[in-house]
Amino acid sequence: MTDIWNGEDRRKNGREELVKAVVCAIRDEALIAGLPAEEHREQHAFLHEWIEEIKRKRERNEKIRTQVTGWAIVTALGTIGTGAYNAAIYLREHLK
Numbered sequence: 001m002t003d004i005w006n007g008e009d010r011r012k013n014g015r016e017e018l019v020k021a022v023v024c025a026i027r028d029e030a031l032i033a034g035l036p037a038e039e040h041r042e043q044h045a046f047l048h049e050w051i052e053e054i055k056r057k058r059e060r061n062e063k064i065r066t067q068v069t070g071w072a073i074v075t076a077l078g079t080i081g082t083g084a085y086n087a088a089i090y091l092r093e094h095l096k
Contacts (some may be wrong), residue, residue, distance in 0.1 A: 026043075
């Protein structure tokens with residue numbers, strides 16, 4: 001594999017290890033503090049909503065980035081086309 005893939009794998013594994021560490025720390029703290037099961041389920045529900053919200057924001061940002069890039073390309077092509085059209089008219093008028 002290339003270094004790029006190895007780097008991505010390491011980051012992914014690092015994130016998974018971080019998630020596992022956080023889960024274990026929360027579980028240990030909950031056992032020590034005697035967290036009620038209902039409150040523990042509410043925390044899981046909150047975290048799930050939070051993760052889904054982050055995913056939606058990332059998808060929205062990617063969609064916006066794609067649209068802005070597309071419009072920038074359309075604008076650039078339109079500017080080039082307008083310039084070429086005006087140059088053709090100028091040359092036609094002055095080369096008679």
